């Protein structure tokens with residue numbers, strides 16, 4: 129049987145090293161340096177496997193820009209976007225700055241952190257009018273030291289590879305992946321030290337036969353941001369819950385999902401490297417690790433409320449007609465049970 133390249137790499141690693149953790153499986157599927165989903169993808173959106181609020185129109189970007197502009201009433205603005213994808217929100221933010229305050233715009237530097245180099249051409253294309261205003265970094269580690277920064281992200285934390293934990297006969301276990309007779313086999317084993325540390329530090333309760341995802345990368349992100357920036361405001365937009373709701377026995381199969389050509393799949397052991405795999409964010413983990421590094425959480429509400437609380441109606445200028453795209457986005461962000469409900473916004477400050 130012919131396998132695609134990521135699957136070949138996964139099977140090679142299992143053969144050489146034995147069973148791999150689910151986190152490693154997901155990491156290879158999404159971020160294998162050559163064949164990973166996010167390493168190859170050149171464009172998200174309707175032609176891709178999923179789209180985000182950024183693809184729907186410019187309103188979300190304008191509201192983020194308004195919050196950022198307020199933060200920089202004086203000084204030199206440094207904006208940092210984590211996991212910027214094609215740079216659509218970056219464009220909306222910079223367009224807004226240029227239109228509302230040319231003096232501030234001229235002093236602004238926009239720092240884009242995006243791991244996927246295949247998408248840089250699309251970033252350059254979307255930001256061609258702002259080509260002198262932005263700097264691209266592949267890694268968070270590459271960010272410079274900054275006195276005062278406005279940091280934001282949309283669907284960044286949900287794109288991290290996660291561990292899967294469960295409890296079997298009262299014993300805490302972690303999911304490992306093996307391969308036998310032509311199929312993947314799930315193996316539950318003693319959890320890795322990263323998992324045990326997260327469970328203890330975040331006080332996570334795992335119920336019998338539940339499967340919960342744990343992102344063990346959050347602490348190092350806050351440590352890094354807090355080390356680089358003397359002061360900052362951080363707006364995180366993503367789907368997820370507080371811990372009690374996320375790790376609730378009613379949600380006992382967790383939140384892991386695969387997206388392939390705009391269809392959702394519970395089985396993520398297929399379309400390796402061609403399917404996006406994501407899970408909901410544990411916002412309590414962001415709050416906890418923020419606090420650990422001196423970053424206070426000051427606001428946590430759904431996206432609809434965030435837009436209303438932060439000048440949605442002011443950015444929709446009186447007398448200015450909405451484009452068809454923006455009116456569709458408005459509907460998607462404001463109607464009950466829409467993206468505006470599902471997505472949460474956490475604002476933190478140091």
Ligand SMILES: C[S@@+](CC[C@H](N)C(=O)[O-])C[C@H]1O[C@@H](n2cnc3c(N)ncnc32)[C@H](O)[C@@H]1O
Pocket residue numbers: 166172180181182183210211212213214241242243244266267268281282283284287288
């Ligand atoms: C779900 S996409 C969201 C893209 C964009 N923010 C939007 O709203 O359309 C997640 C993005 O985060 C990027 N990413 C994931 N992990 C990253 C990391 N550690 N550093 C920088 N970028 C990362 C991925 O390459 C991808 O472009």
